[in-house]
Amino acid sequence: MFDAISKGFKNAKNRLAGLEELTEQNIETALREVRLSLLEADVELSVVKAFLARVKEKALGETVRVRAKGTDGSTVKVRAGDVFTKICHDELVAFMSADGESIRFADAGPTGIMMVGLQGSGKTTSSAKFARFLQKDLKKKPLLVAADMQRPAAVEQLMVLGKSIGVPVFNIPGASPVEICSKARDEAKAKGCDVIIYDTAGRLAIDDALMEELAAIKTNVAPQNIFLVVDAMIGQDAVKVSKGFHDRLDLTGVILTKLDGDARGGAALSVREVTGAPVRYVGMGEGTDKFEEFRPDGMASRVLGMGDVVGLMKDFQSVVDEKKAAEDAMKMLEGNFTLDDFLQQIKTIQKMGSLKDIVAKMPGMDQMMPPGVDLDDRELVRIEAIIQSFTKAERRDPYAIVREPSRAARIAKGSATPEVAVNELVQKFLFMKQMMDGLGQNMGMMGKIPGMNKLGMMKNLRKMAAGGGMPPGMAGLPGMGGMGGMPGMGGFPGMPGMGGFPGMPGMGGMPDEAALRSGKEREEGLTQARKRGPKEVPEVTSAYRAPNMLPRSG
Numbered sequence: 001m002f003d004a005i006s007k008g009f010k011n012a013k014n015r016l017a018g019l020e021e022l023t024e025q026n027i028e029t030a031l032r033e034v035r036l037s038l039l040e041a042d043v044e045l046s047v048v049k050a051f052l053a054r055v056k057e058k059a060l061g062e063t064v065r066v067r068a069k070g071t072d073g074s075t076v077k078v079r080a081g082d083v084f085t086k087i088c089h090d091e092l093v094a095f096m097s098a099d100g101e102s103i104r105f106a107d108a109g110p111t112g113i114m115m116v117g118l119q120g121s122g123k124t125t126s127s128a129k130f131a132r133f134l135q136k137d138l139k140k141k142p143l144l145v146a147a148d149m150q151r152p153a154a155v156e157q158l159m160v161l162g163k164s165i166g167v168p169v170f171n172i173p174g175a176s177p178v179e180i181c182s183k184a185r186d187e188a189k190a191k192g193c194d195v196i197i198y199d200t201a202g203r204l205a206i207d208d209a210l211m212e213e214l215a216a217i218k219t220n221v222a223p224q225n226i227f228l229v230v231d232a233m234i235g236q237d238a239v240k241v242s243k244g245f246h247d248r249l250d251l252t253g254v255i256l257t258k259l260d261g262d263a264r265g266g267a268a269l270s271v272r273e274v275t276g277a278p279v280r281y282v283g284m285g286e287g288t289d290k291f292e293e294f295r296p297d298g299m300a301s302r303v304l305g306m307g308d309v310v311g312l313m314k315d316f317q318s319v320v321d322e323k324k325a326a327e328d329a330m331k332m333l334e335g336n337f338t339l340d341d342f343l344q345q346i347k348t349i350q351k352m353g354s355l356k357d358i359v360a361k362m363p364g365m366d367q368m369m370p371p372g373v374d375l376d377d378r379e380l381v382r383i384e385a386i387i388q389s390f391t392k393a394e395r396r397d398p399y400a401i402v403r404e405p406s407r408a409a410r411i412a413k414g415s416a417t418p419e420v421a422v423n424e425l426v427q428k429f430l431f432m433k434q435m436m437d438g439l440g441q442n443m444g445m446m447g448k449i450p451g452m453n454k455l456g457m458m459k460n461l462r463k464m465a466a467g468g469g470m471p472p473g474m475a476g477l478p479g480m481g482g483m484g485g486m487p488g489m490g491g492f493p494g495m496p497g498m499g500g501f502p503g504m505p506g507m508g509g510m511p512d513e514a515a516l517r518s519g520k521e522r523e524e525g526l527t528q529a530r531k532r533g534p535k536e537v538p539e540v541t542s543a544y545r546a547p548n549m550l551p552r553s554g
């Protein structure tokens with residue numbers, strides 16, 4: 001998403017590498033990198049200029065401060081790059097922040113939320129997402145009003161979405177949008193709803209007829225909130241659009257949609273500065289659950305390539321079943337983790353969003369990604385397809401596939417993947433299971449050491465997994481069955497599912513089991529494992545050792 005901008009900030013920081021002081025000259029060099037990347041990402045020119053001016057002013061202030069410290073003998077060593085990044089972060093936050101509440105609630109009677117925007121910007125989808133958010137997170141009773149009579153399918157679309165989230169949808173076939181909206185209040189009262197969301201029509205560009213219709217609705221229903229829905233993909237135009245709507249309707253906020261796509265992210269930075277209407281919510285996907293409150297701080301961190309741990313934890317907590325995560329962690333350690341459990345974890349990751357998005361929120365992960373590696377969500381779909389093609393017995397005992405190669409051929413056919421992909425998945429799964437089992441046994445042994453007991457460690461683990469707590473260093477990918485919550489996993493060789501698992505190709509170059517358990521150590525590990533019985537010991541093939549990519553089938 002913010003690749004171009006992040007790269008610019010990274011280059012700027014590199015320009016300051018090794019320096020302990022910000023000077024007018026080196027600030028200029030760094031700012032040039034930032035300017036280029038912001039323009040490339042479609043940030044409005046006036047916004048770029050204003051942003052750079054503010055950063056420069058602050059950075060020069062820092063220069064004086066650092067020097068002053070030097071002369072009075074209390075020199076504090078600072079890295080110019082870090083100071084510069086911190087200033088950029090704070091200014092980005094200031095650029096995107098807004099005072100006041102995201103939603104203004106009515107003092108009496110139902111609260112009105114009017115959704116406006118250009119055709120295809122995502123109004124109808126966002127109306128449903130908003131309704132779900134109000135219902136689920138704010139415990140409100142929303143009513144959706146289908147007032148987009150421009151596109152007949154929009155009414156039907158809202159009906160379907162409303163049904164899927166259990167929110168009533170109001171429409172009067174053949175009536176005018178103003179009439180429908182005006183009568184919605186009575187309907188809300190009759191149904192006991194306390195928020196009314198008006199989904200209005202869009203046009204391909206701002207025109208007078210559209211604005212007059214919207215202004216008439218506004219006058220009639222006097223909504224407390226008017227949200228402009230803006231497609232992040234349309235870049236600089238988004239800003240002009242926002243301004244046009246804001247001038248006529250006096251917007252209370254902006255919903256930026258399709259931030260999950262390949263938009264360059266310029267709109268997120270520009271909208272508030274140009275229009276004065278702040279981004280309040282963002283759409284991160286087509287599903288009704290892909291709707292988040294906009295957090296300038298998280299967005300600034302992402303723009304700077306610093307990840308967004310708070311966002312990641314929110315995603316994690318919203319999709320993970322805490323009890324199940326804790327159970328999975330225990331199962332793993334006890335060697336009882338099955339392919340069915342693994343499949344569930346993949347589904348959890350899918351619910352969290354795209355892999356790219358998850359990784360973007362992990363601090364430092366972008367730097368750990370080997371160049372050229374493209375995180376492809378289809379890999380997860382492929383893994384799912386492979387596991388779905390297993391029989392129940394094979395899911396319980398995947399070693400059967402190693403014993404009888406004809407099974408792999410059958411699964412490959414059923415899942416439309418190459419046979420080597422099936423084998424690799426099985427091998428890596430068995431290896432992961434084996435290592436987890438090893439960890440569990442080590443914990444058991446540690447239990448014999450005074451002061452250390454397995455039960456206590458397990459309890460800790462359960463607590464961490466249940467809390468979704470991520471250890472510093474982001475050792476585990478959340479959603480991987482509580483692995484994200486495992487304590488001390490940072491030092492554990494070969495985090496399965498990270499470096500080692502297909503579908504997470506080369507995730508950040510995390511230590512791969514072969515790389516870490518190299519040479520003698522790996523041999524000893526395998527000998528030990530073999531002693532425990534053939535059921536747990538996969539063949540180690542070259543594909544198994546090689547880092548981490550499922551062969552692509554198409």
Ligand SMILES: Nc1nc2c(ncn2[C@@H]2O[C@H](COP(=O)(O)OP(=O)(O)OP(=O)(O)O)[C@@H](O)[C@H]2O)c(=O)[nH]1
Pocket residue numbers: 117118119120121122123124125126148151154201202203257258259260261282283284285286290
């Ligand atoms: N990837 C992604 N797609 C989105 C998002 N929001 C909406 N969409 C998709 O964008 C398309 C247009 O969305 P709609 O909600 O129909 O747009 P609209 O503004 O109501 O369109 P009109 O009624 O024609 O004005 C649909 O295919 C949505 O699924 C988002 O946050 N991410």
